Amino acid sequence: xxxxxxxxxxxxxxxxxxxxxxxxxxxxxxxxxxxxxxxxxxxxxxxxxxxxxxxxxxxxxxxxxxxxxxxxxxxxxxxxxxxxxxxxxxxxxxxxxxxxxxxxxxxxxxxxxxxxxxxxxxxxxxxxxxxxxxxxxxxxxxxxxxxxxxxxxxxxxxxxxxxxxxxxxxxxxxxxxxxxxxxxxxxxxxxxxxxxxxxxxxxxxxxxxxxxxxxxxxxxxxxxxxxxxxxxxxxxxxxxxxxxxxxxxxxxxxxxxxxxxxxxxxxxxxxxxxxxxxxxxxxxxxxxxxxxxxxxxxxxxxxxxxxxxxxxxxxxxxxx
Ligand SMILES: NC(=O)c1ccc[n+]([C@@H]2O[C@H](COP(=O)([O-])OP(=O)(O)OC[C@H]3O[C@@H](n4cnc5c(N)ncnc54)[C@H](OP(=O)(O)O)[C@@H]3O)[C@@H](O)[C@H]2O)c1
Numbered sequence: 147x148x149x150x151x152x153x154x155x156x157x158x159x160x161x162x163x164x165x166x167x168x169x170x171x172x173x174x175x176x177x178x179x180x181x182x183x184x185x186x187x188x189x190x191x192x193x194x195x196x197x198x199x200x201x202x203x204x205x206x207x208x209x210x211x212x213x214x215x216x217x218x219x220x221x222x223x224x225x226x227x228x229x230x231x232x233x234x235x236x237x238x239x240x241x242x243x244x245x246x247x248x249x250x251x252x253x254x255x256x257x258x259x260x261x262x263x264x265x266x267x268x269x270x271x272x273x274x275x276x277x278x279x280x281x282x283x284x285x286x287x288x289x290x291x292x293x294x295x296x297x298x299x300x301x302x303x304x305x306x307x308x309x310x311x312x313x314x315x316x317x318x319x320x321x322x323x324x325x326x327x328x329x330x331x332x333x334x335x336x337x338x339x340x341x342x343x344x345x346x347x348x349x350x351x352x353x354x355x356x357x358x359x360x361x362x363x364x365x366x367x368x369x370x371x372x373x374x375x376x377x378x379x380x381x382x383x384x385x386x387x388x389x390x391x392x393x394x395x396x397x398x399x400x401x402x403x404x405x406x407x408x409x410x411x412x413x414x415x416x417x418x419x420x421x422x423x424x425x426x427x428x429x430x431x432x433x434x435x436x437x438x439x440x441x442x443x444x445x446x447x448x449x450x451x452x453x454x455x456x457x458x459x460x461x462x463x464x465x466x
Contacts, residue, residue, distance in 0.1 A: 258286045261401045262348020266290045269354030271298040283310040288318040294325040326382040339389030350390045352383040352404045361418035379425035398444040404433045408453040
């Protein structure tokens with residue numbers, strides 16, 4: 147076989163590609179020369195191609211190979227890889243833009259019109275639940291506050307009503323007392339379902355929940371704490387959702403917001419808070435599955451990822 151008929155093996159093509167496109171290659175400078183030098187005479191060119199082919203097959207980098215680089219193309223796999231990278235970057239950029247829009251720019255949904263007239267908030271007497279109850283009332287919803295302490299419930303209800311009535315004189319706030327850790331909690335939640343029957347409940351916020359008072363090893367978690375965490379973080383969200391959902395399904399609209407935790411959804415593990423994190427992982431999966439189950443019925447389900455706000459029982463312990 148003559149040198150002109152030397153097959154353009156993939157190793158040869160690679161050699162050409164690298165010799166022309168890698169800036170750190172010693173031949174990168176000579177490839178510039180490749181563009182400026184006049185074309186070699188036919189005989190020289192033929193021997194150059196022979197050199198290039200054989201040099202490319204054995205060792206891709208050679209100063210004598212650069213003359214043939216002017217017409218080199220990147221191999222197909224490199225183009226495919228670049229296209230994949232471009233697609234992945236475009237997807238990440240689009241997701242970031244959507245997130246920025248949803249978090250900072252998107253106007254608030256008209257909750258009353260979109261989901262219904264009433265919001266139900268569990269654990270509404272303090273912390274995040276209390277703040278959410280104020281916001282929901284301010285956005286035009288009537289609110290049912292659920293908590294364990296009737297006096298606190300009455301006080302928060304009065305505050306919310308006073309504020310909401312400044313905007314909407316007919317604003318309504320109702321309260322329902324249930325201790326989700328008590329043995330009669332299941333029966334009380336059934337009673338809550340009855341209490342809500344006939345109300346156009348559009349938004350349910352399953353906020354009630356608790357963590358450890360302080361970090362501890364799993365074998366140090368006593369029966370009472372474990373039961374409290376499971377009843378508050380797992381049973382309450384499950385039972386209350388079960389009580390409220392049928393009405394939403396009937397009306398074919400509603401939104402359920404469950405309080406998860408960054409400790410289970412973001413961190414790979416959160417040692418010394420094992421039971422708490424495991425119960426919040428339940429909330430996360432519970433929300434994901436419900437979202438898929440009820441999307442076609444007009445019901446939105448989301449899990450909010452809370453992160454490091456000192457809960458009220460810690461404020462109390464610190465005496466602040
Ligand atoms: N704080 C954070 O940084 C953080 C992080 C991740 C997730 N979360 C989650 O976000 C949610 C709210 O947290 P938070 O910090 O706002 O909590 P919080 O300040 O401790 O408030 C908890 C609320 O639940 C009520 N509650 C407690 N035990 C109850 C029971 N047995 N029966 C009925 N109601 C009961 C409390 O009522 P009382 O007023 O009577 O005590 C209070 O209204 C929880 O699900 C929590 O796990 C919070």
